[in-house]
Amino acid sequence: MATRGVSVTNKLREAVLGGDYAGGTRLNEVDLAEALAVSRTPIRAALSTLAAEGLLEYRPNSGYVVKAFAAKDIEGIYVVRADLEGLCARLVAQQGLSDLHRGLIHKVLEESEQLQNAEDWTDEVSDVWRDLNDRFHNTLIEASGNSHLAMMLRKSRAIPLLNQLKFRWFDVATLARSHDDHCQVFAAITSGQVVRAESIAAEHVYRSGQRIIEHWRKMDTRKPAAAAKARAA
Amino acid sequence: MATRGVSVTNKLREAVLGGDYAGGTRLNEVDLAEALAVSRTPIRAALSTLAAEGLLEYRPNSGYVVKAFAAKDIEGIYVVRADLEGLCARLVAQQGLSDLHRGLIHKVLEESEQLQNAEDWTDEVSDVWRDLNDRFHNTLIEASGNSHLAMMLRKSRAIPLLNQLKFRWFDVATLARSHDDHCQVFAAITSGQVVRAESIAAEHVYRSGQRIIEHWRKMDTRKPAAAAKARAA
DNA sequence: ATCATGGCGATTGCATACATTCAAAGCTGG
DNA sequence: CCAGCTTTGAATGTATGCAATCGCCATGAT
Structure with a gap:
């Protein structure tokens, strides 16, 4: 088992990313310590870390x-993430895929293909698709062999509340389009079409971003109320 | 005056970026506390922060x-930084420069122009050029209006030992070329040539990276000895 | 009524004592 | 002499007490 500091950091990060606390909420050290049954020390360490990660603001x-x-x-x-995922696809297309990574991606695409035929659209299917999507992108990042790029992309994906939107995030049509994008990126990479790989990957991410922003704007109207409630509490 | 934690963090960050500690050096909490005349608490906070920033590794x-x-x-x-600086230039070219930012960049370019005529090549000139270069890039980042991009670029520029290489980093020819690149990026931006702005900016950064890597390889030979010494200490 | 001011409560900042863990030196038996 | 166990010490991890700071509210003067 890891140290309390690490485990508290992970718990808190998950809570913030999961949207348990509304934006603007003030985090009280003693309350958190009490809630997690530890002293203030590991709490302070966790807060410091999360602030450095950009999830919290420190004054x-x-x-x-x-x-x-x-x-x-x-x-x-x-905008940044789309650009970086484009870069990632370009790098992989340039240097080629190892057998291992090609196999992994191939498997992901096959499972995605099967998922298209699922008739009932449950939350479970949603989760599976989410997992497949993550695996596709993560494998590509790993294949790029650029750890700094990996770190940047990880940070660009760690946005609070995003995971909360998973329900009704996408319908059958958008999933199909997304799957198609993945296939084309893969095809471009394996055939060494660097420019195409970059363009398609970037556009793919950018489009999904647009969809998310739409949903975000809808939630944003209720945001002031939540912030006010947080301030009052 | 800020808290001890913050000031210690800044001091330590500067030390690490300045190359005061060789890569692989183990940082002892009590030694640092003694050296900086504070208790272990602010030291631990600083270390935690710097680890989250990617300058230290924590186990x-x-x-x-x-x-x-x-x-x-x-x-x-x-590679990442070149891509991001390219993105930055593209964004600025797309949305146009405000009068304020145009003025700032214009001033930087003028001062750079004057610097070309400096006959003696002292360390002071080196520092001035460094400052001008930073101002050019920082102004562009600010003009992009993308705070996340700003954060990513800040992280991509925070590399230990880089500042230490400032001596003999560049000669008159490379400075002239760099200045010319800046001018061309500026010209492309003001005339709305988004693709050119992106290409030139990216290439400009990539080239300077190549130069740095060359120097790095030369220093890298002495690295194993330094690492061994650190391990022994 | 408005603004300044001073104290009060709550929260964070810091130091230190103690617990825990890891690793390397030393010891014992083969 | 070596392998494996034990021990020991030095470092980090955690809790807690006290100091310092900030924001708020009440009080008073203009």
């Missing part, structure tokens, strides 16, 4: 507040 | 070690 002598993301921020993040 | 129950960068890592970082 000396004042404490930590959950960073609030506006629709404009999400757009900015997705 | 539970073992402590923090200064991250070691190989030439391959530097190359990976510069």
Whole structure:
């Protein structure tokens, strides 16, 4: 078992990313310590870490507040992420795929293909698709062999509340389109079409970002109320 | 005055970036506390922060070690940075420059122009050029209005030892070329040539990365000795 | 009524004592 | 001499007490 500091950091990160705390919520050290049954020390370590990761904002002598993301921020993040995923695809196309990685991606695409035929659209299917999508992107990142790029993309994907939107995030049509994009990126990579690989991958991410921003704007209307409630509490 | 935690973090960050500790050096909490005349608490906070920033590596129950960068890592970082600076230039070209930012960049370019005529090549000139270069890039980043992009680029530029290489980093020819690149990026932006702006900016950064990697490889030979010494200490 | 001010409560910042863990030196038996 | 166990010490992990700071509210003067 890891140290309390690490485990508290993970728990807190998950909570923030999961949207348990509304943006702007102030995090009280003693409350958190009490809730997680540890002393303030590991809590402080966790808060410090999460602040450095960009999930919290720190103000000396004042404490930590959950960073609030506006629709404009999400757009900015997705512009960057789309560009980086494009770069990633380009790098992989340039240097070629190892047998291992090609096999992994092939498997993902096959499972995705099967998922298309699923008649009932349950939350479970949603989760499976999410997992497949993650595996596709993560395998590509790993195949790029660029650990710094990997870190940047990880940070660009760690946005609070995003996981909460998984329900009704996509319908059959968007899933089909997404799967098709994946196939084309893979095809471009295996045939060494670097420019195509980059364009398609970037556009693929950018499009999904646009969809998310739409949903975000809808939730954003209720945001002020949540922020106010947080301030009152 | 800020809290001890913050000030210690800044001091330590500067030390690591300045190359005061060789890559692989183990950072002892009590020694640091003694050296900086504070208790272990703010030291631990600083170490935690720097680890989250990617400058240190943390292993539970073992402590923090200064991250070691190989030439391959530097190359990976510069590939990402070149891409992001390209994105930055593209964004600015797309949305146009405000009068404020145009003025700032214009001033930087003028001062750079004057610097070309400096006959003696002292370290002071080196520092001035460094400052001008930073201002050019920072202004562009600010003009992009994308705070997430700004954060990513900041991280991509924070590499230990890089500042230490400032002596003999560039000669008159490379400075002239660099200045010319800046001018062309500016011209492309003001005339709305988005693709050119992106290409030139990316290539500009990539080239300077290549130059740095060359120098890095030369220093890398003495690296194993330094690492061994650190391990022994 | 508004603004300044001073104290009060709550929260964070820091130091230190103690617990825990890991690793390397030393010891014992073969 | 070596292998494996034991021990020991030095480092990190955690809890807690106290100090410092900030924001808020009440009080008073202009």
